[in-house]
Amino acid sequence: MSIRRRLMTRFIGMLAGAVVLIILLGSAATYWVVQKVNEVSLVDDFATSGLDQLINTAEIMPDGTVRYDPRLLKQVEKNQGWLQVVDEKGYVIDDFNTPDDVPKQYKPGELIAYWEAKKPFPYQIVMLIREKNGEMFTLLYGERNQTKSLLDQAREDSHYTDGELMLRPKQEDAIRSKGAYLQILDAYGQELASYNKPAMGVPNSYNIQExxxxxxxxxxxxxxxxxxxDEQNGTTWMLSIPVDPTATGDENPYNFILTPVLIVLILSVVILLILLALWYANRFGSPMLHMLQWLQRLEQGHYEEPKGIGGIPRSQRRNGKWKRKYHVYAEVLRSMQALSATLKQDEELRKQTEALREEWIAGITHDLKTPLSSIQGYAHMLEAQKYSWSAEEVREFAGIMLDKSMYMDRLVNDLAMTYRLRSGGYQPPVEETDVNTLLHDLVQRAERNPVYGEGRIVFRPAKVPVYGHVHIPSFERIVDNLTANALLHNPAESTLTVSVHPGKQKGEFSVHFADDGQGMDPELVWRLFERYYRGTDTGTSDVGSGLGMAVTKGLIEAMQGRIEVQSTSGEGTVIRLIWDGQSEHG
Incomplete structure (x- = not known):
């Protein structure tokens, strides 16, 4: 999975998790609010909401009795109410908290008269009929309406005429004993008269809504x-009995539910967002900060990954695996590891190259000064008047000076050639050539060089004609360089075998230079083609400039070929010049 998809997956997962948590918090808050609202409804209007819950939670036992929710029964007791279950014939089959003055059996018309308040009854009745487990379930709930009873008692033989309220002493005592007060209102809700009304806290007028x-x-x-x-005079008798002196009626009864819920919900969401931000910073920000610190260290030349406690990279465990929060950046971290390794290797190579450069420059300077000193010395000798040189001595001196100047010329040309080949500025023109014939002529010419010795070069042409596209002067120089290296840097008894091998297709071939000399160690093979690896031996200035192998590799690649070296210390070296389909890309 790409880093883009991993990041999208992580971000979507984080947002989905946050949404789920917020939904869970909202659901929990909603459930709590519903429960509290039910509790408030039970207190405010038990006859409406409580009876439904009673029937829904009721369980009919085998003996015909009914088991209710204990929490709802406590509310019935608190309301000073009672319950009765009536069968189809009007018989009470189960009851709870029922006073003695409540009938145990109801006639059809009698129960309806009580329910519609058409017949005097000391209780206010609510009747609810539901089907439960296939049976009709009739539940009666009654509450003693103390206020209504006291008002009926106060109205007996009492009247309001000419702006005066006339009550009997017994009625006054009953009102005072309950702490109640009586108000007479006109058709507009204005108070006309009152009895035992508190001096403060009771309105003098009421509208319909209030x-x-x-x-x-x-x-x-x-x-x-x-x-x-009272229809006769259009007045309203209103009797009030205090039940909770602390209630004001101005506050929303649900404030005590909604306010803490909103506070808790808001605090929960804020805490959740803070935790998510901290989690996000730790999960995504910490690895990014680690990578930024890593880049800063790379800028300062420190190529190791920043380490934590115990010297272990911060992104890894002790077993070398990525830590969980770094998994999403695995591709980036691997790229940075590769970059650090490359920069470190390049820095080491740069230091080695710089050291070799300085060594090479020192050697080249010395190599140039050595033949130059010889030329200057012979020139001074020829110029001096106190010497009289013969014609033969002058020719000898001139030959030495010419040899030294030619060496300097080759040294400068080799140096220029390496830079041209490295920059791609040298593209020799190639032509189709008989490789067997060309190599035979070049090997014969090398055999005539007395420096190499006699019988040290063996040429083995291909059994079939081989034609290839090469630049003949460059090819001659390549053969001369490889022959010189093989014969001059190995013991005098070693031999060099030059062989031609045809390729699989037309125009493909390879040339092998195999010697049985002292061979090379792996480090020397790896650095064989470096320009600054070797300085010229000043004691043998005619050996070469020390740039021969770098020039050889560059010329072969310029002719769309490639070179391979295989060497074993103490056994010899095989150098292969290859022109095939891969050479153009190599």
């Missing part, structure tokens, strides 16, 4: 209200 809310939610306002509308 009066309805106070009657509907007694626990919210802390008072239980009962009303009676």
């Amino acid at each position: 009066l309805a809310l106070r009657i509907r939610y007694p626990n919210r306002y802390g008072i239980s209200i009962a009303t009676f509308y």
Whole structure:
């Protein structure tokens, strides 16, 4: 998987995880809110919400009794209510907290009269009918309406006329004993008269909405209200009994639920985002910071990866594997490792090359000064008047000076040739040539060189005609360089075998130079073609410039060929000049 896909996968996974966590937090908060709202509903309006829950959670036992949720039964007791389960014939088959004055059996019309409040009954009844396990389930819930009873008692033989409220002493005592107060309102909700009304905290007028809310939610306002509308004079009798003095009625009853939920939810989301940011910084930012520090170290010339505790690279474990948070950047880290290794190798090679350059320059300078000193010395000798040289001595001196100048010329030409070949500025024209014939002539010419000795070169032509595209002067120089290296740098008894081998296709061939000399070690083979590896032996100035192998490799590659070296110390060396299909790309 590419780094782009890994990063996209990680980012999408992180966002998906954050969304899932936020959804879980929201779901948990919603569940908690629903539970709390249910609790508030049970308190505010148990007859509506509580009875549904009672039936939904009820379990009918084999003996006909009903098992309810204990939490809901506690709320029934708190409301001073009672429960009855009635069968189809009106018989009570199960009850809870039922007072003695509640019937155990109801006639059809009687139960309906109680339910519609058409017949006096000391309790307010709510009836709920549901099907449960294939049976009709009739549940009665009753609450004693103390306020309504007290209002009915206060209205007996009491009246309001001419702006005066007339109550009997017994009725006044009953109102005072309950801490209640009575108000008479006109058709517009303005107070006309009152009894036992507190001096503060009780309104003198009510609109329709406010009066309805106070009657509907007694626990919210802390008072239980009962009303009676007198049609004769258009007044409203309103009796109020305080049930919770701390209730104000101004606050939303759900504030105690929503406020902490919102605070907790917001804090949870903020904490979640902070944790995600820290996780993101550790998972993605830390590796990036590590790579930036690594690049800064590379800029400063330190090519090792920054290490942590114990000298172990920060991106790796002790077993050499990537740490988990670095997996996504594995490709980048491998590239940086390769870059560090390359830069380190290049730096070491640059130092070696610089050292070889200085050594080579010192050698070349010395090699140039040696023949130049000889030329200057012979020139001074010829110039001196105190000497009289014969014609033969003058010719001898001139020959030495010419030999030294030719050596200097070859040295300068070799140096120029290496730079031209390296820059690609030298492209010799090639022509189709009989390789067997060309190599035979060049080997014969080398055999006549007295410096090499007699019988040290063996030529083996190919059994079939071989033609190749070469530049003859460059090819001659290549053969001369390889022959000189093989014969001059090996013992006098060693021999050189030059052989021609045809290729698989037309125009392909190879030439092998195999000697049985002292061979080379691997380091010498690896550095054989470096320009600055060897300085010329000043004691044998006619051997060469020390650039011969670098020139040889450059000329072969300029003719679309390649060179291979195989050498074993103490056994000899084989150098192959190859022209084949791979040579043009090599």
